[in-house]
Amino acid sequence: MTPRELGCLGEDLAAKHLAALGWAVLERNVRLPGGEIDLVAREGDELVLVEVRTRSESRLQEASDTVGPEKLRRLVRAGRNYVARRRYDGFWRIDLLALDRTGSGWSVHHHRDITGGRYDG
Structure with a gap:
């Protein structure tokens, strides 16, 4: 499986996981200046921008450990751009779904x- 295929599989699994929790998945793979948002979802009244990280068995590092300070800065920039372009003025947050x-x-x-x-950031 290529890294791209693994990433797509992880996003599919993450979307199903969130739907099973009762969340509404609104958008996928939103490309913006400053970065990409893997999933945009709603948990109740909260808008949640979701970063999905997927790792295969053979990787030494767990998926949760692959988001560092630079990635966080890019996620924040993309999040700001997303809410500004959608003219959203409510509460929003960034979650990480790590799949190993x-x-x-x-x-x-x-x-x-x-x-x-x-x-x-």
Whole structure:
């Protein structure tokens, strides 16, 4: 499986995971100045921009550990651009859904509000 195919599979699994939680997935792969947003979803009244990270069994680093300071800055920039272009003035946050391939399937780790509500990056 190519890295692109793995990423697409991870986004499909993440969208299904969020739908199973009762979230509405509004958009996928939104490209904006400053970056891309993998999934845009709504949890109740909150807009959630979701970064999806997927890793195969053979990787040394877990998916949760692959988002560093520069990626966070890009996510914040993309998030700001998204809400500005949509003229959205409500609460929004950035979540991380990390999927790691295991011998028996997929391990899903959901990290909520990975910027701690700070959008000054």
